[in-house]
Amino acid sequence: MRTRPRLFVSYGSEMSLLPTWTQKTAALVFLAVLVLIPFRVIPGLGFLADNDWLKILSRIAIFAIAALGAHVLSGLAGQISLGHAFFIGIGAYTAAVLGGEVGKAHWGLGLPIWIWLPAAGVVAATVGALVAPTAVRVRGIYLAIVTLGLVFIGEWIFRSTPFITGGAQAGRKFPRFEFRLWKEEAPLVDFTTDGPWFGVEMSSEAKTYLLLLVFAIVALIVAKNIQRTRIGRAFMSIRDRDIAAEVMGVADAKHKTIAFALSSAFAGMGGAMLGAFLGRLVPESFSLLLSVEFVAMLLIGGLGTASGALLGTAFVIVLPRVVQDFTHLLASTAETGTGLFAGIANLIVATSETDGGIVSTLPGTSPGLNVGEFNIVLYGLLLIGFLIFEPLGLYGIWIRVRNYWKAWPFTY
Amino acid sequence: MLEILAFAQAGGQDAAEKFANATSSGIALGAIYALLALGLVLIYKATQVLNFAHGAIAALGAFFAAYLATVINFPGRYATFLPVTMQWILSALVAVLLTAVVGLVLERLAIRPMIGEPLFSVVMITIALDIVIRTITVDLIGANPRPMGDPWGADVVNIGPAVVAKTEIATVIVTIITLIGIALFFRSRYGVAMRATAFDQEAAMAQGISAGRIFAMAWAIGAALAATAGIFSSLFPRSAIGVSNTTAFFAFRALPAIVIGGLDSITGAVVGGFIVGLAESYAGAYLTGEAWSFLGLGFSGVMPYIVMMIVLLIRPYGLFGTEEIRRV
Numbered sequence: 001m002r003t004r005p006r007l008f009v010s011y012g013s014e015m016s017l018l019p020t021w022t023q024k025t026a027a028l029v030f031l032a033v034l035v036l037i038p039f040r041v042i043p044g045l046g047f048l049a050d051n052d053w054l055k056i057l058s059r060i061a062i063f064a065i066a067a068l069g070a071h072v073l074s075g076l077a078g079q080i081s082l083g084h085a086f087f088i089g090i091g092a093y094t095a096a097v098l099g100g101e102v103g104k105a106h107w108g109l110g111l112p113i114w115i116w117l118p119a120a121g122v123v124a125a126t127v128g129a130l131v132a133p134t135a136v137r138v139r140g141i142y143l144a145i146v147t148l149g150l151v152f153i154g155e156w157i158f159r160s161t162p163f164i165t166g167g168a169q170a171g172r173k174f175p176r177f178e179f180r181l182w183k184e185e186a187p188l189v190d191f192t193t194d195g196p197w198f199g200v201e202m203s204s205e206a207k208t209y210l211l212l213l214v215f216a217i218v219a220l221i222v223a224k225n226i227q228r229t230r231i232g233r234a235f236m237s238i239r240d241r242d243i244a245a246e247v248m249g250v251a252d253a254k255h256k257t258i259a260f261a262l263s264s265a266f267a268g269m270g271g272a273m274l275g276a277f278l279g280r281l282v283p284e285s286f287s288l289l290l291s292v293e294f295v296a297m298l299l300i301g302g303l304g305t306a307s308g309a310l311l312g313t314a315f316v317i318v319l320p321r322v323v324q325d326f327t328h329l330l331a332s333t334a335e336t337g338t339g340l341f342a343g344i345a346n347l348i349v350a351t352s353e354t355d356g357g358i359v360s361t362l363p364g365t366s367p368g369l370n371v372g373e374f375n376i377v378l379y380g381l382l383l384i385g386f387l388i389f390e391p392l393g394l395y396g397i398w399i400r401v402r403n404y405w406k407a408w409p410f411t412y
Numbered sequence: 413m414l415e416i417l418a419f420a421q422a423g424g425q426d427a428a429e430k431f432a433n434a435t436s437s438g439i440a441l442g443a444i445y446a447l448l449a450l451g452l453v454l455i456y457k458a459t460q461v462l463n464f465a466h467g468a469i470a471a472l473g474a475f476f477a478a479y480l481a482t483v484i485n486f487p488g489r490y491a492t493f494l495p496v497t498m499q500w501i502l503s504a505l506v507a508v509l510l511t512a513v514v515g516l517v518l519e520r521l522a523i524r525p526m527i528g529e530p531l532f533s534v535v536m537i538t539i540a541l542d543i544v545i546r547t548i549t550v551d552l553i554g555a556n557p558r559p560m561g562d563p564w565g566a567d568v569v570n571i572g573p574a575v576v577a578k579t580e581i582a583t584v585i586v587t588i589i590t591l592i593g594i595a596l597f598f599r600s601r602y603g604v605a606m607r608a609t610a611f612d613q614e615a616a617m618a619q620g621i622s623a624g625r626i627f628a629m630a631w632a633i634g635a636a637l638a639a640t641a642g643i644f645s646s647l648f649p650r651s652a653i654g655v656s657n658t659t660a661f662f663a664f665r666a667l668p669a670i671v672i673g674g675l676d677s678i679t680g681a682v683v684g685g686f687i688v689g690l691a692e693s694y695a696g697a698y699l700t701g702e703a704w705s706f707l708g709l710g711f712s713g714v715m716p717y718i719v720m721m722i723v724l725l726i727r728p729y730g731l732f733g734t735e736e737i738r739r740v
Contacts, residue, residue, distance in 0.1 A: 080532050134721055137728045139736075140531050141462050141675065145667050146724060149717035152664070156714040160707060243738060288664075292539055299536050373547050380544035387537045388525045 017224055034213055038206035054205040056321055061212035062273045063297070064313045068223040069266025070294040071309040076232060077259035078239025080140065083131075083147030084267050084294045086154035089286035090127050091120035091268025092174070092275040093164050099175030099276075106172045107163055112180040117272055124268020125261040132257040139242075151288050158283035171282035174275035177208055212273065219266060223306050226262065235259055296379070300386050302395025311394040316379070323375040327359055432574035434697035435690070437649065440580035442689025443587035444641045444650070448666035449673065449681035450594065451637035457610040457676050458630030461523055464538040466638050467663025468545035469511060469518075473639020474560070474646040474655040475552055476507035482561035497563045508639045515635025519628050527627070542660075550657040557656035566648050579647040586640065591682065594633075602629060610676075638663070665692070665713070668720035674733020683731065688716040 008014035018024045036042055037057065040049045047053060070084050099116035100108025131150065138146055159168040166172030178187035191207040226232045234255045237245035246252045275281050293316060301312020327349065334345040350360035350368045359374040369377060390396055448466060455463050463469075480486045481503040488499030522541055526534050564578040597603040608616040609626040617623050645662055646655040669688040673680025696712035704711075729735045 074532070080535060134725060138724055141535065142671060142724070142728065144462070144535050145671050146721070148664070149668060149720055153714050153717050153721075156710060159710065289543075292543070295532075295536055295539070299533065303532065369547070369551050373551050376547045377544050380540040380542075380547070383540035384522055384537055384544075387529075387533050387540070388522070391529065391533060 015228055017221070017228075031217070035210070038202065038209055039200075049206070051203060051205045054203075054209045056317060058205070058209045058212045058277060060314050060317045061209070061216040062270055062277055063294075063317055064216050064310050065219040065273065066267045066270030067294055067297045067301075067309045067313045068219050068306060069263040069270065070298055071304075071306055072223060072226060072235070072266065073259050073263035074295070074298055075304040075306075075309065076227060076239065077235040077256060079135070079256060079259060080144045081135075081147045081260075081263070082144055082288065082291045082295065083150040083154075084263075085286040085288065085290035086147075086150050087124045087128055087264040087267035088271035088274065088290065089154055089158055089283070090264070091124040091271030092281060092286075093158070093271075094120040094123040094268065095272030095275055096172060096174050097164060100173065105163075106166055110183055112182060113175070113178065116175060117269060120272035121265040121269040124271070125265035128260040128262075128264025129257055132260040135260060136253045136256040147291075148288065151286070151291055155283060155287055158286060165283045167283070169282055169284065171280050173280055174278070176279070177211055177276050208277065212277070215269075215273065219269075220306060220310070223266070223309075227306070231255065231258060296383050300383065300393050302393030305395050308393055308395035311398075315394060319379060319382070320375045323378055324371055327371050327374060331360075426573075429573045429575075430697060432572060434693050436571070436574040436576045436580065437697075438690035438693030439686065440577075440583045440649070440689070441693055442686035443583045444645050444685075445666050445669045445689050446682045446685030447587055447590060447637050447641035447644075448663050449669040449685040450590070450678065451634035451641070452666060452670050453673075453676065453678055453681040454594075454637070455630050455634040456670075457678075458606055459519075459523065459527065459627050461526070461534050461538060462675070463634065464535065465518070465541035465545055466634070466666065467660040468542045468549060469515065469635050470638040470642030470645070470663045471553075471655065471657075471660040472514065472545055472549045472642070473507055473511035473635070474642035474659055475549055475558065476510050476639070477504045477643045478558040478560050478646070478655050479552075480504075480507055482559060500561065500563050503561075504640075504643055507643065508636045511639035512632040512636040515631040515633075515638075516628055518635075519631035523631065524624065524627065546660045549660065553655060553657060557651070557653040559654040560643070560646050562647055564648065577649045579644070580649060583644045583647075586644070590637065590640065594678070597633075602626075606630065641666075665716045668716040671720050671730055672723045674730030676734060677730070677732035680730055680732030688719065691715050691719045 006020075008019065013019060018027055033042060033045070037045060037048045038054060040046045048057065066084065066088055069087075070081070073079050073081050095116040097107045098109050098111045098119055099113065100106060100110070102108050102110040135143060135146055158165045162168075162170070164172075177191035179189040179191075180187045191211050192204050194201075194203050196202065197207065227236075234245070234250045237248065237250050238252060238255055242252055271286075297312035297316045298309055299312070300315050301310065302308030330345040330349045333342050334349045336342075337345070348358050350358075358368050359371065360368045368374075386393060392399070448470065452463055452466055455461060481488070481500050485499075485503075487502050487506060488494070491499060491502065494502070518541060522537055523534075526537055562579065564582065567578045568575050569578060569581070570576075598607060605616065605621045606626050606629065608619065609621060609623055613623055616626075641663070642655070642659060645651065646659055650662075651659070665688060666685065669684035670681050671684070672687055673682070673684030692712045692715045695715040699707055699711055723730065
C-alpha cells in the first residue's frame with residue numbers, strides 16, 4: 001500500500017510539496033543537473049556551460065522569480081493583471097537607489113546586497129498594497145485595463161524622474177552581484193569576476209548563474225508554500241467563485257490586497273536582480289510588452305501551477321535563441337543546400353534583396369521581417385496557438401503524456 | 413505629442429485664444445478616440461471580447477491608406493478626372509474596406525474558437541494578435557514614417573479665436589457622419605439582430621439570427637472604425653510625419669475612454685472619447701512650462717489613464733455602464 005501512487009493516508013502527506021517517492025527523486029535529479037551544468041560534467045548538456053547559454057539560464061532564473069509573482073496574483077488569486085512590469089520597475093529602481101554608486105549623477109547610497117534585494121521586495125509590495133484599493137474595486141476586464149493604465153503611468157513616472165532612473169533612453173547603472181557586510185572596499189564574495197572558488201576555476205557567468213539558481217529555488221519553495229497556507233486557499237477560493245468565498249467568510253478585498261502585495265514583492269526582487277544582471281536598464285524597458293511576457297509565460301506554461309509558470313518562463317526565454325539559430329540554419333540551407341528542404345527554406349527565408357520570403361537574415365528592413373521581428377511574430381502566433389489548441393499549456397501536455405505512460409500499455 | 417503642443421502654442425499666448433485652441437484640438441482628438449472607442453464597444457457588446465489589438469488594426473488601416481494613396485495611387489489612377497481630394501478619400505475608403513476584411517479574417521481564425529473561454533484567455537489572445545499585427549505593420553511601414561499623401565497637409569483656418577487645422581475639421585465631420593451611420597445601422601434589420609444578440613445570445617439564435625454572422629459583422633465594423641481613426645491619427649496635428657510605429661500605441665488611450673464611459677455603452681464610448689480627448693488636450697496646453705516641469709515629458713499622454721483611475725474610484729462601472737448583476 002505504501003508504494004501506491006496517489007494514495008495518501010494523511011492530510012499532511014497529501015499536502016507535502018513532493019508527495020511521492022518518484023517526485024522526490026525526480027526533483028533531486030533535476031536539481032543536481034541544474035547545479036552541475038556550469039561544470040560540464042553531464043554528457044550532452046555541455047553546451048549549456050557556454051557563456052551565452054549560462055546567461056540565458058540566469059535570465060530564466062530571474063524571470064522565473066517574477067513569473068512566480070504573476071502566478072500568485074493571476075494563477076492563484078485569479079486576478080488578470082497587466083501591471084507586472086510596473087512593480088518590476090519599482091523593485092529595480094529601489095535596488096538602484098539603495099545599492100547604486102554614491103556621489104554620481106543619480107541617487108545612490110551604496111548599500112550591500114542583503115539590504116537592497118529584500119528592500120526591493122518590500123518597497124514593491126508596499127506600492128502594490130497602495131495600488132490595490134483601486135484594483136480591488138474592479139473585476140475582470142476592468143482590472144485588466146486599470147493595470148494596463150498603471151504600466152503607462154509607471155513608464156511616465158520612470159521617464160520623468162531622471163535623478164532615479166537616469167531619464168528616458170539614457171538609463172543608469174545598477175548595483176552588481178557582490179556580497180559585502182557593509183560599505184567596505186573589497187567585496188566578501190564577488191559574483192561578477194572570473195576566478196577560483198574553493199579551488200575550482202569558474203567564470204563570472206557561472207557564479208552569477210549559481211547565485212540566481214539559489215534565489216529561484218527559494219522563490220519556488222516560497223510560492224509553492226503560499227499555495228498551502230490559509231491565505232493561499234483563500235486566494236484560490238476567490239479565484240474559483242468570489243461571492244461564494246465571501247459568503248464562507250473569506251475577506252475578498254483583504255485577500256486581493258495581500259495577493260497584490262505578495263505578487264509585487266516577487267516582481268520587485270525579480271526587477272532588482274534583472275537590473276543587477278543586465279547592469280544598465282532604460283525606463284522604457286518596463287513597458288506593456290514586459291507585462292505581456294509574464295502573462296504569456298503563465299498561459300504557455302499552464303495557468304494555476306507553479307511548475308507551469310517555470311515551464312512557461314523557460315519556454316518564452318529560450319524561444320528567441322531557438323528562433324535565431326533556426327533562422328540562420330534555414331538561411332544557410334537555402335543558400336547552399338539542394339533538394340526539398342532547401343526549397344522549403346528558400347520559401348521562408350529571403351536570401352537576397354530581390355528574393356521573396358517571410359524572414360531574412362540580411363541587415364536592414366527589406367525584404368521580409370528581420371530575425372527579431374520574426375521572433376516576436378512567432379511568439380504571438382504560438383501564444384494564439386496555445387490558447388486555442390492547448391488551453392492548459394505545457395503543463396497540460398505534460399499531464400497528458402504522463403497519464404498515457406502511467407497506464408501504458410493500456411489506454412486507460 | 414510635441415506636434416500638438418507646438419500647434420496649440422502657435423496660435424498665440426492670449427488666454428482666450430489658448431483656451432479656444434486647446435478646446436478645438438481636444439474636440440478633434442476626442443473625435444478620434446470616440447471612433448476607436450465606438451469600435452471597441454461594438455465588438456465588446458456583440459462578442460464579449462475586449463479587443464486589445466484595436467490599435468494595431470488602426471495602424472494597419474493607416475498603413476493601407478498611406479500605401480494606396482502614395483505608392484500605387486489606387487483607385488485614383490483609374491479616376492484621374494476626379495479632384496485630388498476625392499482621389500485621396502477614395503483611397504482612404506478602400507483602405508477602410510481592406511481593414512474590415514482583415515477584421516473578418518481575424519474574427520474567424522482567432523476569436524470564434526475562443527467564444528465562451530475564460531476571460532483571461534480571450535484577453536490574452538487579442539494581446540497576442542496585437543503583437544503579431546503590430547510587428548508586421550511596423551515592418552511594412554519601414555524604418556521611416558510614411559507620409560499619408562493627404563490633400564490638406566498643414567493647412568489651417570480661423571474659426572473665431574481658434575486656429576483649426578483642416579484635417580481636424582475633416583475628423584469631426586467624418587466622426588459625426590459615422591455616428592449617424594451607426595445610429596441608423598442599429599435601426600436596420602442587421603442592427604436590430606446585433607442588438608438582440610448582444611442582449612441575449614441564445615434567445616436571438618432561437619429567433620433565427622446567426623450569431624456567428626453577427627460576430628463577424630461586429631468585427632468588420634469595429635476594424636473599419638479603427639482604420640478610420642488610425643488614418644486621422646496619422647494626419648497633420650497628431651503626427652507631422654504620417655503613419656509611424658507609434659500609431660499603434662496611440663490607440664491604447666481609447667481604452668480609458670471606454671472604461672470612463674462604461675464598457676457596454678455606445679453613448680458612453682462617445683462621451684468617454686471626448687472627455688479623454690479634451691483632458692489630454694488641456695493637460696498639453698496648461699500643464700506645461702516652468703511651474704509644471706516636475707511633471708516631465710509626455711504628461712498629457714498619461715492624462716487619460718489618470719482620469720480613468722479617478723472615474724473608476726467613484727464609479728467602478730463607468731459613467732454609462734450597466735452595473736453587473738452577479739448570481740451566486
